[in-house]
Amino acid sequence: xIKKILIANRSEIACRIIRAAKEMGIKTVAVYSEIDKEAxxxxxxxxxxxxxxxxxxxxxxNQEILIETALKMGADAIHPGYGFLSENYEFNQKVRDxxxxxxxxxxxxxxxxxxxxxSRQTMIDAGVPVxxxxxxxxxxxxxxxxxxxxxxxxxxxKASAGGGGKGMRIVRSADEFEDAFNASSREAKSAFGDAxxxxxxxxxxxxxxxxxxxxxxxxxxxxxxxxxxxxxRRHQKVIEETPxxxxxxxxxxxxxxxxxxxxxxxxxxxxxxxxxxLDDDGKFYFLEVNTRIQVEHPITxxxxxxxxxxxxxxxxxGKEMPYKQSDIxxxxxxxxxxxxxxxxxxxxxxxxxxxxxxxxxxxxxxxYDTGITTGSEISPYYDPIMSKIISYGSTREEAIxxxxxxxxxxxxxxxxxxxxxxxxxxxxxxxxxxxTHTNFLDKNPEVFEDKCDxxxxxALITTMINHKQETENEDxxxxxxxxxxxxxxxxx
Amino acid sequence: MKLxxxxxxxxxDAKQMNGNLIGRVNDDELKVTILSSEENIVKLLYNxxxxxxxxxxxxxxxxxxxxxxxxxxxxxxxxxxVIAGVGESEDIENIVPPMPGTIIKVNVAVGxxxxxxxxxxxxEAMKMETNLYTRITGKVTKVNAxxxxxxxxxxxxxxxxxxxxxxxx
Numbered sequence: 001x002i003k004k005i006l007i008a009n010r011s012e013i014a015c016r017i018i019r020a021a022k023e024m025g026i027k028t029v030a031v032y033s034e035i036d037k038e039a040x041x042x043x044x045x046x047x048x049x050x051x052x053x054x055x056x057x058x059x060x061x062n063q064e065i066l067i068e069t070a071l072k073m074g075a076d077a078i079h080p081g082y083g084f085l086s087e088n089y090e091f092n093q094k095v096r097d098x099x100x101x102x103x104x105x106x107x108x109x110x111x112x113x114x115x116x117x118x119s120r121q122t123m124i125d126a127g128v129p130v131x132x133x134x135x136x137x138x139x140x141x142x143x144x145x146x147x148x149x150x151x152x153x154x155x156x157x158k159a160s161a162g163g164g165g166k167g168m169r170i171v172r173s174a175d176e177f178e179d180a181f182n183a184s185s186r187e188a189k190s191a192f193g194d195a196x197x198x199x200x201x202x203x204x205x206x207x208x209x210x211x212x213x214x215x216x217x218x219x220x221x222x223x224x225x226x227x228x229x230x231x232x233r234r235h236q237k238v239i240e241e242t243p244x245x246x247x248x249x250x251x252x253x254x255x256x257x258x259x260x261x262x263x264x265x266x267x268x269x270x271x272x273x274x275x276x277x278l279d280d281d282g283k284f285y286f287l288e289v290n291t292r293i294q295v296e297h298p299i300t301x302x303x304x305x306x307x308x309x310x311x312x313x314x315x316x317x318g319k320e321m322p323y324k325q326s327d328i329x330x331x332x333x334x335x336x337x338x339x340x341x342x343x344x345x346x347x348x349x350x351x352x353x354x355x356x357x358x359x360x361x362x363x364x365x366x367x368y369d370t371g372i373t374t375g376s377e378i379s380p381y382y383d384p385i386m387s388k389i390i391s392y393g394s395t396r397e398e399a400i401x402x403x404x405x406x407x408x409x410x411x412x413x414x415x416x417x418x419x420x421x422x423x424x425x426x427x428x429x430x431x432x433x434x435x436t437h438t439n440f441l442d443k444n445p446e447v448f449e450d451k452c453d454x455x456x457x458x459a460l461i462t463t464m465i466n467h468k469q470e471t472e473n474e475d476x477x478x479x480x481x482x483x484x485x486x487x488x489x490x491x492x
Numbered sequence: 493m494k495l496x497x498x499x500x501x502x503x504x505d506a507k508q509m510n511g512n513l514i515g516r517v518n519d520d521e522l523k524v525t526i527l528s529s530e531e532n533i534v535k536l537l538y539n540x541x542x543x544x545x546x547x548x549x550x551x552x553x554x555x556x557x558x559x560x561x562x563x564x565x566x567x568x569x570x571x572x573x574v575i576a577g578v579g580e581s582e583d584i585e586n587i588v589p590p591m592p593g594t595i596i597k598v599n600v601a602v603g604x605x606x607x608x609x610x611x612x613x614x615x616e617a618m619k620m621e622t623n624l625y626t627r628i629t630g631k632v633t634k635v636n637a638x639x640x641x642x643x644x645x646x647x648x649x650x651x652x653x654x655x656x657x658x659x660x661x
Contacts, residue, residue: 166620186596187621234620349590350618356555357532357548380592380617411546413555413562420561450561455497456517457538458556458563460524461545463493463506464513464534465554487507488493 001317002026002077002101006070007045009081010060011371012387013293014041017079020309029073031066033059035381040373049073054381060084061193063091067098077101077316083383086292087114087161103316105215105270105291112266113289116160116198123286126265128258131277131285133200135160144199145177154202157181159188165235166191170202203285205437206277207246208232210290211259212300214311215268220321223256223274224304225330227296230436231425233348239422240296241335242303245396245434246278255284260325262289271297271312277438295388298367299334302392333399334392337407337422341384344421345448350384353377356414361406365392365399368410378415386412396434400426421447463488495554496566585628587650593617595641600650604632612650613637630654 004027007014018028018041030045035054042048049069052059059065061084070078078095080086086104089111095102104110113119117135124130134147148155148171157180159167167188169180181197189195212224228244229237247255259274266289273294275287297308306323315321341351358374370387372378378386389406393399407423424447425431430440441447467488495502506515513524513536525537534545547556554565597614600606611623612632634651637643 183621187616190616343590346590347622349622350620352591352618354550356550357546359546382618384618408544408560410560411557413546413548413557414550416562416564420559423560452559454543454558454561455563456520456522457524457543458545458558459495459497459502459504459517459565460506460513460515460522461534461547461556462495462554462565463504463515465547465549465556466493467506488505 002103002313004029004073004075005077005079005103005313006031006066006073006075007041007079007081008060008066009079009084009086010036010039010041010382011385012369013081013083013295013371015044015371016369017081017309018044020307020313021079023307024310024313026313027075029070029075031060031069033381035377035379038375038377040371040376047073054379056084056381057193060382063088063094066091067094067100070095070100071098075100077103079103079313080292082290082292082295087290089114101316103270103312105266105268105272106217109266109268110291113268113291114161116158116288119289120286122265123262126261128262128265128286129284131201131203131287133198135196135198137196141178141181144181145174148177148199149174151199151201154204155199156202157184157197157199159184159192159194160196160198161188161192161194165232167197168235203277203279205439206279207244207436208237208275208287208438209244209246209255209278209284210273210275210294211256212271212294212297212308213259213263213268213274213289214271214308214315214321215263216315216321217269217318218320219264219267220324221260221264221268222321222323222325222328223259224300224306224308224328226252226255227273227294227299228436229296230438231431231440232438233344233441235438237296237338238340238418239335239337239425240299241333241396241399242299243330243333245436248282251282251284258284258286262286270315271308295338295385296336298369298388298390299336302334302367302390303330303332304328305331332392332394333396334390335399335403336391337389337403337419338385339387339389339410339412340418341378341386341415342418343416344418345450348418350380351378351416352380352384353415355386355412357411358413359409359411360387361389361409363402363405363409365402366390366406367392368406372412386415386417400432420450424448424450494568496568497564501568502565583628583630583654585626585630585652586648587612587624587626587652588648589615589617589624589643589645590622591617591645593622593643595637595639595643595649596621597639598635598637598650600632600635602632602635605655606630606632606652612652615643615649624649626650626652628652628654 006029028045030042030048031051085091154172157169167184169184171180185195208229215221227242229240231239273290276284278284355376360368367390372386391403515522527535556563593615608629613624637649
């Protein structure tokens with residue numbers, strides 16, 4: 001049985017894992033890079049250890065250091081979180097070789113699902129529908145190009161090694177192919193350390209529907225229903241919800257059964273996610289299996305009532321699945337908004353900076369998973385996610401209204417965030433109607449327009465702050481409490 | 493007083509009378525009733541709506557969040573600071589990365605002609621490649637970066653000057 005877990009990750013997911021472990025009576029070890037010394041996950045964990053300089057490849061991606069640290073600190077298990085090494089099967093093997101428990105599926109399943117070619121073939125054999133595509137480790141760019149022409153444009157060029165949209169490009173004609181292919185390959189190399197990319201048919205106007213799944217080492221496999229993650233920017237998810245407005249009970253059953261077959265085919269023994277594209281005709285296609293906990297896992301926890309982190313740790317301990325498929329029910333509606341340090345009005349460019357003031361949202365039906373606190377530095381070295389707001393309601397409308405309140409209540413001063421943008425998405429009539437496709441932002445550009453600009457009001461308030469600074473030494477606590485009159489003029 | 497936001501100068505006059513704050517921002521009149529206030533937070537009535545503003549000051553900047561949106565203002569000491577701080581005019585554009593990163597590709601060289609909307613440089617930050625575009629049509633007069641360079645967010649990578657500039661003065 002696991003007694004002490006080293007968390008090979010940072011930010012909000014490290015905090016989430018630490019909390020689950022504490023609840024189970026398991027000790028936790030946080031690791032941190034030189035610039036993360038003051039980070040929230042370090043403060044939350046029972047123990048912590050410095051693992052290297054800020055660049056991820058010298059710290060959070062340094063396999064040897066992570067294993068050495070686990071052994072040194074007396075941990076008997078490693079949890080990889082998401083991103084970083086979470087889907088690296090070689091690390092999975094090395095952790096096990098060192099005599100530690102790795103909180104992830106077995107190496108064979110991870111390796112097979114991590115390769116687009118082998119997972120594709122496995123899914124075809126298991127009767128799960130797939131999209132036409134081409135992958136090769138040895139093919140030249142010209143071969144890829146002629147395959148792309150054969151598949152028919154538009155095609156998608158994607159990194160073989162990981163998800164998250166990194167390294168992904170849509171190519172609409174043969175002329176664009178070479179540039180897109182090279183850029184995709186470079187991004188794949190820098191994000192995952194592996195430049196291999198593949199090409200597949202691009203499904204126009206799809207929805208992104210994924211199924212949360214779980215398997216154990218006793219051949220039990222279940223799904224915990226879907227999540228719709230169609231609101232994406234740069235192919236990365238921004239807002240997720242469950243249930244999806246697009247699934248009928250029948251389609252939900254069919255897709256859920258396909259997701260279970262997908263993991264049964266590889267003897268999957270952890271929690272994971274089977275991703276599908278769903279087109280307008282109700283046809284769905286297997287995309288990939290994410291062999292890790294997902295960023296958006298909380299919305300499934302809210303609607304099924306099951307703690308996925310605890311389930312994942314129990315399974316790693318060799319326990320038998322405590323649930324049968326018929327035990328799992330969906331109740332109510334849940335939405336997640338990812339709060340990134342980025343500028344929605346400038347093509348979602350990462351921002352960064354120091355969090356000068358942080359106020360989390362509260363109230364009925366609100367959950368807040370955060371990696372930041374007042375004083376946190378958002379560095380350019382890592383993914384710009386700061387926190388996640390999760391709302392729950394008995395209906396979709398209630399979940400939306402609660403999320404809108406939470407987005408206004410959450411304050412993160414000092415770092416530009418996408419919260420006002422997400423608020424406008426939640427107010428958009430197509431979103432409210434459930435017309436959500438992965439090209440939602442392209443089709444609804446008005447969500448980028450700020451119709452209620454309060455910059456003048458903000459400027460006026462700034463003059464009050466300024467006045468406050470000037471009068472602070474005169475024993476006047478706040479300028480607007482002064483009886484009488486004061487005046488600030490541009491000419492003074 | 494004068495504030496700077498998105499390279500624009502904003503002139504603000506304000507006076508308080510009996511709990512009401514009356515202001516002029518550029519040419520617009522604003523009337524605000526202060527309902528309550530505490531450290532960093534002020535509740536107010538504006539255009540018949542109750543709003544909450546959360547604010548903080550840090551070094552040379554003010555941060556104010558209203559309805560989930562953050563407004564950042566720079567302090568303006570005098571006229572010279574305005575020009576130095578902005579660092580560009582309609583005729584000259586300085587291409588600066590949004591945050592520290594690595595140069596992936598430089599698409600232009602000194603003397604090149606560029607058109608509004610051209611991607612002049614590709615920067616990678618937070619594992620994402622970002623194209624930096626020019627907002628003006630003109631000629632590249634300076635290139636301060638090469639592939640592989642690590643750059644800070646205040647580094648001017650490329651300078652572009654409008655073609656008509658040559659005819660002036």
